[in-house]
Amino acid sequence: MAKFRIAVHITPRKGLLDPQGNAVKGALHTLGFKPVRDVHVGRYIIIETDAPDAIAAEETVTDMCRKLLANPVTEDFDIESAVQA
Amino acid sequence: MRFGIVTFPGSNCDYDAFHAVTEILGEEAVYIWHKDHDLQSADVIILPGGFSYGDYLRAGAIARFSPIMQEVAAHAKSGAPVLAICNGFQIACEAGLLPGALMRNSHLQFVSAEIRIRVENSDTIFTNLYERGEVLRIPVAHGDGRFVATPAVLDQLESEGRVVFKYADANGNPSADANPNGSERNIAGILSDAGNVLGLMPHPERACSPLLGSNDGVRLLESILSRVAA
Numbered sequence: 001m002a003k004f005r006i007a008v009h010i011t012p013r014k015g016l017l018d019p020q021g022n023a024v025k026g027a028l029h030t031l032g033f034k035p036v037r038d039v040h041v042g043r044y045i046i047i048e049t050d051a052p053d054a055i056a057a058e059e060t061v062t063d064m065c066r067k068l069l070a071n072p073v074t075e076d077f078d079i080e081s082a083v084q085a
Numbered sequence: 086m087r088f089g090i091v092t093f094p095g096s097n098c099d100y101d102a103f104h105a106v107t108e109i110l111g112e113e114a115v116y117i118w119h120k121d122h123d124l125q126s127a128d129v130i131i132l133p134g135g136f137s138y139g140d141y142l143r144a145g146a147i148a149r150f151s152p153i154m155q156e157v158a159a160h161a162k163s164g165a166p167v168l169a170i171c172n173g174f175q176i177a178c179e180a181g182l183l184p185g186a187l188m189r190n191s192h193l194q195f196v197s198a199e200i201r202i203r204v205e206n207s208d209t210i211f212t213n214l215y216e217r218g219e220v221l222r223i224p225v226a227h228g229d230g231r232f233v234a235t236p237a238v239l240d241q242l243e244s245e246g247r248v249v250f251k252y253a254d255a256n257g258n259p260s261a262d263a264n265p266n267g268s269e270r271n272i273a274g275i276l277s278d279a280g281n282v283l284g285l286m287p288h289p290e291r292a293c294s295p296l297l298g299s300n301d302g303v304r305l306l307e308s309i310l311s312r313v314a315a
Contacts, residue, residue: 016233017267019193043142068150071143071179073186074233 001050004057007080010070011042054082086310088114089127093148098134105290110306119151129166129309130157132173144229145175154180166210166309167282171227174284183277183284185234191267195228200265202273202287203253206246210312211283214304220257221301223287230266230286242275250274250285
């Protein structure tokens, strides 16, 4: 077993209303960042876990996303490659 | 009849539910700690409002893994009534007892107000003492109450009569202005496919006395009593 660090990005499902993203976009426009087209606010989660190898670590974190970290009705998730810590 | 009220860390409407059941309805109620595995022979389970686990990750996401939820799921599967109010509704959706999810209010503000809901289906164990189309005054208090589901699920809920309450104005119109949180199709409360789990964002247990502004919630509890006792 080795220690791995995996970052997970959780974002609002495309097409669903994202009021937080819209509020941030409005504030950016007010600040003068006029070219901003869209903003989405999500979560960034770092998991440190023991696993036999990187692939097993990524599979485990994918399972975590399906069961707890992301809501399958409203959110998408994306996992970065496991980094041995 | 015995009502079991589950207390999670961060529940804050468990006492309101207890009061409504024991003082208004005149029935027996017990508190059930979320770490227990015993429903204490309760006939009806109430998942109360609050902010279980501080709404960390998502509202209800962590509470659904509390030990007692295994027994609550078995209770629901057996066909026995589960009343899931506010945070309880969020927990029930996260646990898969009800479809869809509850997201941040579209205006991003916490809304604490007395609102109106229209009874869409009066042929349920929770609403049989109301008239279809009747408008009730019930308080809401939530930051994550925007009900969402896929269009296919929304169509199914509507066609099967499982949308029990919709946000509406005083005339019973489910208008955008009457929608306090941006819920899809003004949905305020839904039933499980078997009809024994009701989830709703408004608080019927806080609308049980004219002194508090409304007693429109009493008949919801009485409905359960009349149907389950019969």
